[in-house]
Amino acid sequence: MHFATSALAFVASAVAVKAATVTFWTLDDAQRTVHFTGNPGCAQIDPVTVNGEKNTTVEFPDRWVGNFYAVQDGQANTPGMLGEVNFSGWNGLTYFDVSAIVNPNDHDNVKQMWPKGSLNPMSGCDVFPCNNAYWLPDDVQTKTTNECDIITTLGSGSTGLSFAEQT
Incomplete structure (x- = not known):
């Protein structure tokens, strides 16, 4: 009986784990390739x-930590503005931010990130x-959410969405 109870608990915990995703929303007519760099062990x-x-929605493995960047067709594969994520991080939260550390002049690729369900908090800029x-x-710009589905905008243009004041 103990084995059956343990097996049921294992199956229940496996069902409870939901895949993490990033949905890429392109705001212009450019085609891009999004490249992913996981931390060691990811x-x-x-x-x-x-x-x-x-x-386009990309599914991430549980506990994936790393970043991604976009490159427009015909351009050199050079990292620019980064989208950084940590799924299932400390306290089970998703951590995310738009990072200009590598190339603060890349204003036409990764632009904004936010949780798909709540739209809040948002990281990034409508206009850089x-x-x-x-x-x-x-x-101190890393955002957190209980959600595991993130929207990331790419390109020039605007979503037309209004985001709450960020702190």
Whole structure:
């Protein structure tokens, strides 16, 4: 009987784990390739091609930590503005931010990030520069959410969404 109870608990815990996702929403007509860099020990994620025809959702392994950047077709594969994520981090939270550390002049690729369900908090800028991105190594700009589905915008243009004042 003990084995059956343990097996049921294992199955229940497996069902409770929901895959983490990032949905890429392209705001212009450019086609881009999104490249992923996981921290040591994290699974490799293959690059994906995205464009303005439809949103593209990428599923991440549980506890994946790393970043991604976008490159427009015809451009050199050089990291620019980063989207950084830590799924199932401390206290089970998702940590995320838009980081300008690598290339603060990349204003046409990774732009904004927010939780899919609540739309709050938001990291990044509708128009760069702004005070809601990670600009310096000691910036306190990383956002957290209980959600595991994140929206990331790419490109020039605007979502038309209004976000609450960020703190």
